[in-house]
Amino acid sequence: MPQAPIGPKDTLGYIYYKTYTEEARDDTPHQPVWGLKQKDTFVEFGACRDWYLGSFPPGEVNRQRARTHEGLYRAYIVGEANTRAANHQIVREWRIMVRERADWEKYRERLLKQVQDFEQMKSAFTEEKAAFEAEKKSEEWGHEGLKNKMHAAEELLSKERAKWKKVYLKKTINACMLCVPKLPTLRLRLPL
Numbered sequence: 645m646p647q648a649p650i651g652p653k654d655t656l657g658y659i660y661y662k663t664y665t666e667e668a669r670d671d672t673p674h675q676p677v678w679g680l681k682q683k684d685t686f687v688e689f690g691a692c693r694d695w696y697l698g699s700f701p702p703g704e705v706n707r708q709r710a711r712t713h714e715g716l717y718r719a720y721i722v723g724e725a726n727t728r729a730a731n732h733q734i735v736r737e738w739r740i741m742v743r744e745r746a747d748w749e750k751y752r753e754r755l756l757k758q759v760q761d762f763e764q765m766k767s768a769f770t771e772e773k774a775a776f777e778a779e780k781k782s783e784e785w786g787h788e789g790l791k792n793k794m795h796a797a798e799e800l801l802s803k804e805r806a807k808w809k810k811v812y813l814k815k816t817i818n819a820c821m822l823c824v825p826k827l828p829t830l831r832l833r834l835p836l
Contacts, residue, residue, distance in 0.1 A: 674701035674702070676698030676699065677698060678694055678695065678698045679694050680694055680695060680698075
């Protein structure tokens, strides 16, 4: 379709689209001429119009321009129906995603609480284990100490018993000697 000549009121954006040809700029990147500024928001009509007019590359603008009125109408209806259906699905998935996010946050909170409880139980267990080890060590040392004392007492008792037996035998022999008349030639020997 032949382009209209550049008019005196044409903006840089209009000129950009009017001067586009397939042959001259086939692989050139699309660089829209926008009057948008970083502070602009899409609440203002001018910024929205400027964005909308500059967002499509010239090849697409020419393709749409080449359509018939019926073709544009059909493309609009199909596109609008698809956009609304996609928006509906996005809203449905958004609600599901929000619910899943809320469930995940609850699960995360539960998990963090469980980790905190585990850390507390772990530190309590470590303290109890240290106390148990200390008590076990003192019991083992006490047990070993008592065992050693018992062996020492048994040895002392066996020595004292041996002494007592000697003394007892001597006294018994002496007492028996007093009771028995003395024989001159006979000497009694008892093992000591």
